[in-house]
Structures are given as C-alpha cells and as structure tokens.
Amino acid sequence: MEFESTIGLEVHVELSTNTKIFCGCSTEFGGIPNSHVCPVCLGLPGSIPMINKKVIEYAIKAGLALNCSIANNSRMDRKNFFYPDCPKNYQITQDKFPLCRNGYIEIEGENNKEKKIRIERIHIEEDAAKLIHTENGTLVDYNRSGVPLIEIVSKPDIESPKEATMYLQKLKSILQAIGVSDCKMEQGSLRCDGNISVKEKTCIKLGVRTELKNINSFKALEKAFEYEIKRHIKAIENGEKIERETRRWDDEKGRTSVMRSKEQANDYRYFPDGDLVAIKISDEDVKRIKKTIPELPYEMAERFEKEFKISKYDAAVLTSNLKIADFFENAAKLSGNPKSAANWIMGDMSKFMNEKSISIEDLKFTSSELADLIKLVDSHKISNNIGKKVIEEMFETGESPYDIVNKKGLAQNNNEGEIYEIVKKVILKNPKSVQDYKNGKKKAAKFIIGMIMKETKGNANPEIVNKLVNKELR
Numbered sequence: 001m002e003f004e005s006t007i008g009l010e011v012h013v014e015l016s017t018n019t020k021i022f023c024g025c026s027t028e029f030g031g032i033p034n035s036h037v038c039p040v041c042l043g044l045p046g047s048i049p050m051i052n053k054k055v056i057e058y059a060i061k062a063g064l065a066l067n068c069s070i071a072n073n074s075r076m077d078r079k080n081f082f083y084p085d086c087p088k089n090y091q092i093t094q095d096k097f098p099l100c101r102n103g104y105i106e107i108e109g110e111n112n113k114e115k116k117i118r119i120e121r122i123h124i125e126e127d128a129a130k131l132i133h134t135e136n137g138t139l140v141d142y143n144r145s146g147v148p149l150i151e152i153v154s155k156p157d158i159e160s161p162k163e164a165t166m167y168l169q170k171l172k173s174i175l176q177a178i179g180v181s182d183c184k185m186e187q188g189s190l191r192c193d194g195n196i197s198v199k200e201k202t203c204i205k206l207g208v209r210t211e212l213k214n215i216n217s218f219k220a221l222e223k224a225f226e227y228e229i230k231r232h233i234k235a236i237e238n239g240e241k242i243e244r245e246t247r248r249w250d251d252e253k254g255r256t257s258v259m260r261s262k263e264q265a266n267d268y269r270y271f272p273d274g275d276l277v278a279i280k281i282s283d284e285d286v287k288r289i290k291k292t293i294p295e296l297p298y299e300m301a302e303r304f305e306k307e308f309k310i311s312k313y314d315a316a317v318l319t320s321n322l323k324i325a326d327f328f329e330n331a332a333k334l335s336g337n338p339k340s341a342a343n344w345i346m347g348d349m350s351k352f353m354n355e356k357s358i359s360i361e362d363l364k365f366t367s368s369e370l371a372d373l374i375k376l377v378d379s380h381k382i383s384n385n386i387g388k389k390v391i392e393e394m395f396e397t398g399e400s401p402y403d404i405v406n407k408k409g410l411a412q413n414n415n416e417g418e419i420y421e422i423v424k425k426v427i428l429k430n431p432k433s434v435q436d437y438k439n440g441k442k443k444a445a446k447f448i449i450g451m452i453m454k455e456t457k458g459n460a461n462p463e464i465v466n467k468l469v470n471k472e473l474r
C-alpha cells in the first residue's frame with residue numbers, strides 16, 4: 001500500500017519589540033524571574049491593557065512579507081481557560097478577525113518543484129508565563145507573560161517532514177530578514193506545533209488528524225513527523241482506529257504520547273475584549289509599512305544568480321545569512337570575480353570559521369581584503385595554492401593580503417627564463433624519473449613538478465612549470 005501524509009503547521013513567533021503587547025514592561029529574554037512585570041501582565045483585577053502600536057506594525061510587516069492581505073478592521077478577543085501560566089484566566093488573542101489572511105510561502109518541494117504553501121492567517125496575541133517544574137513543585141515566571149506573539153497558521157499543504165522543515169526554514173529566514181523577531185528556537189522565540197493526517201494514496205477521504213506539540217528544534221520537527229507518519233501507517237495497516245487527539249513529542253525517547261483526547265478539548269468561549277478598541281488599518285498604513293520591508297533572502301538569491309552568474313545552490317547558501325550575503329556581494333563587486341568570491345567564502349573561509357567557531361562578524365579581515373586576495377590570484381601575482389596560505393594568515397593576524405605576500409616573499413614567479421633554469425636543474429638531478437616517464441609512467445612528471453615547486457618554495461607559476469616540464473620531457 002502507498003500512503004500520503006498531509007501536514008499543517010502552527011508557528012508562534014515572539015516579536016522583538018522592546019516592550020510587551022499591553023504594557024510597558026521589558027520583553028528582554030532572561031532577567032531575574034518576575035522582574036519584568038506590572039499589574040497588567042500579572043493580570044491583576046482592574047488593570048487595563050493598552051495595545052502596543054509596534055506589535056501591530058510588526059505583525060503587518062510579517063503579513064506583507066508572507067504575501068498576506070491585511071485586514072482594515074480587526075479586533076482582539078478573549079480566549080477563556082484556566083491554567084497557572086495565564087493569570088487572567090483568559091488569553092487576549094484574535095479569533096474571527098485576524099490581522100492578516102491568505103498568504104503563502106514558496107518552497108522547493110519534493111521532486112524539486114516550486115511549491116506554494118498557503119498561509120491561512122496570522123494573528124497577534126500575548127504569550128503566557130513560563131512554568132518551571134522543579135522537584136519541590138512548579139514555579140511561575142511572569143516575565144514572559146504579555147510578550148507579543150504572532151501565530152502563523154498554514155493550510156495543510158505540506159506533504160512530508162522534509163517539506164515541513166523547508167517551510168519553517170524559509171519562514172524563519174524571512175522573519176529574521178525583516179527584523180520582527182530573532183527566531184531563536186532555543187530561547188523559545190520560534191515555536192512550532194503541527195497537525196498531521198495520513199491516508200492511503202487511493203483513498204479520497206483524508207485520514208484522522210492528530211496534533212503535535214512540543215517541537216523545539218528543526219531536528220525534532222522532522223523526527224516527530226516521521227514518527228507520527230509511521231505510527232499512522234502501522235495503525236491503518238493493522239485496521240486500528242486513529243484517535244483525534246493532541247500528542248506531545250518526547251525528544252529524548254524519540255516518540256509521541258497522548259496529551260489530551262478530543263473529549264477533553266476546551267471550549268474557549270471566545271468573545272471580544274471590551275478593554276481594547278477595534279484595530280483600524282488604513283491602506284496608507286499598509287503602504288507605509290510595505291516600504292520598510294528590505295530585500296528578502298530568496299529575492300536576494302534570485303538576484304545573485306542573475307547578477308553574479310553563480311549557481312542556484314551557491315546563491316542559496318550565500319543568502320542563508322544576511323551578513324555573509326553582504327560580505328559576498330561586496331567581495332564579488334570589488335574583485336570583479338563573483339565565482340571566486342563564492343568559492344573562497346564557501347570553501348576555505350567557512351572551513352576556518354567552522355573549525356574556530358567564529359562568525360563572519362568576528363573576522364579579522366574585511367570583504368574588500370578578500371577582494372584584494374582574489375585580485376592577487378587573478379593577476380597571477382600568487383597562485384591559488386599560495387592564496388590558501390595567505391587566507392589562513394589573514395584569519396590569524398588580520399594583515400592585508402598584500403602585506404602577507406610581501407613579508408613572506410610569496411609572490412608568484414612568472415619569469416619563464418628563471419623557471420626554465422630550475423626545470424633543467426631538477427630534470428638533470430632526477431634521471432630515473434625522466435626515464436620512468438619515457439617508459440610510459442606519466443606519473444613521474446608529477447614527481448618532477450613537485451620537486452620544482454619545492455625548489456621554488458611553491459612560488460613558481462604552476463602553469464609555466466607544467467608547460468616547461470611537458471616540453472622538456474617530450
């Protein structure tokens with residue numbers, strides 16, 4: 001039997017405003033527990049919330065970057081439930097009238113085809129407090145209470161765990177690029193829930209849906225959905241019934257378990273929050289916010305492909321981090337050799353940065369110095385191999401490539417006459433290799449070239465050496 005899965009994601013993103021959604025308390029991560037609080041975010045009776053204008057602007061910005069239409073009229077609602085992390089016994093969120101609707105993200109889906117994952121809605125809401133479970137009981141930190149969130153709900157257009165990861169990665173890169181969130185999954189500023197159903201390929205009716213919670217990393221996202229798909233398939237094959245329920249992903253045990261069944265589902269009794277006025281957004285507001293959206297990573301990748309004639313893969317890697325993209329663009333323009341700039345950044349530079357775990361901001365040299373190095377190679381002042389030594393030195397000392405080449409005497413010797421003398425000398429000294437070569441061992445030439453490069457401390461122009469050696473041995 002062949003099966004297919006249908007996945008939808010609900011992503012909560014903390015907005016990086018300085019203050020909370022309904023009060024002036026700081027949104028800073030960490031801090032002494034319960035130090036960023038006031039009567040509003042503690043939910044004390046009689047306190048009145050006031051909406052933070054920046055939250056609405058950020059949410060609209062996200063909506064526009066994700067191709068949504070923005071509602072001219074929307075409002076805040078109360079979602080009623082009792083839980084210790086929610087001191088008012090209701091969460092202020094948006095129910096029927098969200099700020100943004102009908103957007104999409106394009107991903108490269110399975111079988112490498114461009115695919116649209118539709119976004120049903122984006123709404124704003126307040127975050128809950130954080131519960132900290134200890135041996136002696138549970139503690140509550142209200143610092144997170146009232147931190148602004150947007151919830152981005154996709155349509156069930158995702159077909160595989162891999163597509164889910166691609167969707168989330170693209171979503172993250174867009175939100176980071178427009179500056180509305182740092183999207184740090186490890187700090188909880190990007191959180192992901194999902195729902196999934198599996199059916200036989202030939203079956204028209206969708207399978208029973210289960211919800212998945214507690215997915216805390218990209219790895220967990222893929223593993224959790226893979227686990228659920230297997231679980232569903234096994235149940236279908238065994239003729240077992242799949243319950244409509246919410247399940248929690250346990251990363252350590254690598255499995256999901258039941259959190260609550262449908263019978264326990266809450267009726268949240270949504271109704272408009274009477275303390276907050278309706279949100280009215282004019283077309284001018286939308287236009288003004290639209291202007292603040294910078295070039296998005298995928299747009300930049302497309303431009304790099306066209307403008308710099310680099311491969312789609314290279315463009316995607318280079319734009320996965322905006323700082324690296326800037327570094328590349330500068331070096332490409334200044335050196336006039338984009339392909340070489342891409343090679344240095346994705347090759348030697350990323351190797352060193354990984355080894356020493358340093359980021360591009362912490363480099364001791366600039367993009368214009370990388371361009372200088374490329375120019376040294378392109379003008380045959382140094383060979384590519386010597387370039388590798390130079391960039392290593394640039395990492396260590398931050399000296400300019402010119403200084404390194406001069407100081408260490410690394411300049412390439414392009415003097416054919418001089419090189420020819422050395423070639424003759426080495427050939428004279430190695431009659432056996434010459435004989436080997438003449439007997440058909442072509443490898444012997446490599447040995448001779450190696451000896452010549454050694455003699456010249458690697459400075460001889462390799463093309464000239466090759467040419468001369470081949471000529472002499474012929």
Ligand SMILES: [Zn+2]
Pocket residue numbers: 020023024025036037038039040041042146
């Ligand atoms: Zn507060």
